[in-house]
Amino acid sequence: MKTAIKALCLFTLFCGVANAEVASTDEVMFKMDANGDLIKPEGYREWVYIGTPVTPNDMNNGKAAFPEFHNVYIDPISYKHWKEMGEFREGTIIIKELVSVGSKAATSGQGYFMGDFIGLEATIKSAKLFPKEPNNWAYYSFSNKDHSLPVNPTAKAFPTASCAACHQAAAADDMVFTQYYPVLSAAKGGEKSKPE
Amino acid sequence: MKTAIKALCLFTLFCGVANAEVASTDEVMFKMDANGDLIKPEGYREWVYIGTPVTPNDMNNGKAAFPEFHNVYIDPISYKHWKEMGEFREGTIIIKELVSVGSKAATSGQGYFMGDFIGLEATIKSAKLFPKEPNNWAYYSFSNKDHSLPVNPTAKAFPTASCAACHQAAAADDMVFTQYYPVLSAAKGGEKSKPE
Numbered sequence: 001m002k003t004a005i006k007a008l009c010l011f012t013l014f015c016g017v018a019n020a021e022v023a024s025t026d027e028v029m030f031k032m033d034a035n036g037d038l039i040k041p042e043g044y045r046e047w048v049y050i051g052t053p054v055t056p057n058d059m060n061n062g063k064a065a066f067p068e069f070h071n072v073y074i075d076p077i078s079y080k081h082w083k084e085m086g087e088f089r090e091g092t093i094i095i096k097e098l099v100s101v102g103s104k105a106a107t108s109g110q111g112y113f114m115g116d117f118i119g120l121e122a123t124i125k126s127a128k129l130f131p132k133e134p135n136n137w138a139y140y141s142f143s144n145k146d147h148s149l150p151v152n153p154t155a156k157a158f159p160t161a162s163c164a165a166c167h168q169a170a171a172a173d174d175m176v177f178t179q180y181y182p183v184l185s186a187a188k189g190g191e192k193s194k195p196e
Numbered sequence: 197m198k199t200a201i202k203a204l205c206l207f208t209l210f211c212g213v214a215n216a217e218v219a220s221t222d223e224v225m226f227k228m229d230a231n232g233d234l235i236k237p238e239g240y241r242e243w244v245y246i247g248t249p250v251t252p253n254d255m256n257n258g259k260a261a262f263p264e265f266h267n268v269y270i271d272p273i274s275y276k277h278w279k280e281m282g283e284f285r286e287g288t289i290i291i292k293e294l295v296s297v298g299s300k301a302a303t304s305g306q307g308y309f310m311g312d313f314i315g316l317e318a319t320i321k322s323a324k325l326f327p328k329e330p331n332n333w334a335y336y337s338f339s340n341k342d343h344s345l346p347v348n349p350t351a352k353a354f355p356t357a358s359c360a361a362c363h364q365a366a367a368a369d370d371m372v373f374t375q376y377y378p379v380l381s382a383a384k385g386g387e388k389s390k391p392e
Contacts, residue, residue, distance in 0.1 A: 046275075108261060109260050
């Protein structure tokens with residue numbers, strides 16, 4: 001019990017520090033625990049959806065690096081900033097929820113249809129928290145290796161080499177693959193850049 | 197000018213009537229015009245995303261009935277009701293935004309990646325507005341036949357035969373394909389039905 005209370009106090013203290021660190025820019029929609037690990041965000045399915053790539057096994061010789069749907073969301077505060085400024089603000093969090101391929105045929109035709117939730121990942125941009133990461137993005141995964149549920153309640157940041165290289169090389173906007181996220185492309189930087 | 201003012205007055209009058217008709221159940225997130233046609237909803241990309249099926253041409257002998265991604269959203273008031281009650285309330289609106297297949301290869305692998313917005317469709321459940329439609333769902337499309345933009349500002353309801361038959365035959369919940377919408381499946385009817 002004492003341990004639990006101590007952990008809670010440390011957690012509260014840390015959150016205070018973490019919030020103070022990013023308070024100069026704006027409210028953020030994520031929290032770290034006493035170890036500096038990211039706590040699994042809640043309510044992200046009601047954030048702003050931005051797009052879904054799918055790279056299934058049967059299109060990648062049975063060995064896809066990412067064989068599931070990736071449902072991608074941005075927190076609503078950072079979406080508002082993106083719409084106005086066309087950039088990812090300090091404190092942006094983007095969520096990637098992994099969904100299995102559930103079916104390949106329906107009354108609408110042959111294709112890919114979503115099955116079950118099987119994992120959860122996130123990336124956060126913060127110059128204050130991640131001054132040494134490329135463009136200040138850190139990457140996290142709450143998923144289990146076998147994609148079983150529940151996912152983990154906290155996650156450590158990946159080493160830089162694990163994720164940043166592909167994002168630096170191929171993503172259209174500040175290491176984010178906006179070229180595959182039409183909601184972001186259409187909303188970028190205000191009305192002037194919106195397609196008719 | 198007089199015609200415009202007259203149209204505006206009729207519109208205002210009609211909206212008053214339409215709102216009165218559904219006010220006994222709850223606020224709704226759609227509006228009809230003076231002709232009873234559905235006005236294109238605004239802000240739906242910030243509603244609750246529920247899933248994306250894709251049935252591309254190259255998986256359907258080059259002639260897919262629906263060759264694009266379908267990004268599907270539910271209005272947030274009806275999502276709250278779904279979570280609590282496990283049913284689609286009077287006044288539910290579900291949006292289907294059509295997105296082209298933009299790419300079939302990326303650094304993450306071979307697959308399907310979203311391109312551009314090319315159309316917009318909607319379905320509304322209302323016993324008061326559509327007493328004779330199966331399960332009281334009416335279906336609308338704002339899309340142009342050639343998928344050019346902008347989509348149309350208003351839409352007439354489809355004849356019942358155009359959409360309802362497939363939805364009645366194959367959809368898992370009240371004519372909605374919840375079996376392909378994991379966000380709805382996971383949230384249905386409160387915590388007790390959520391997977392661990």
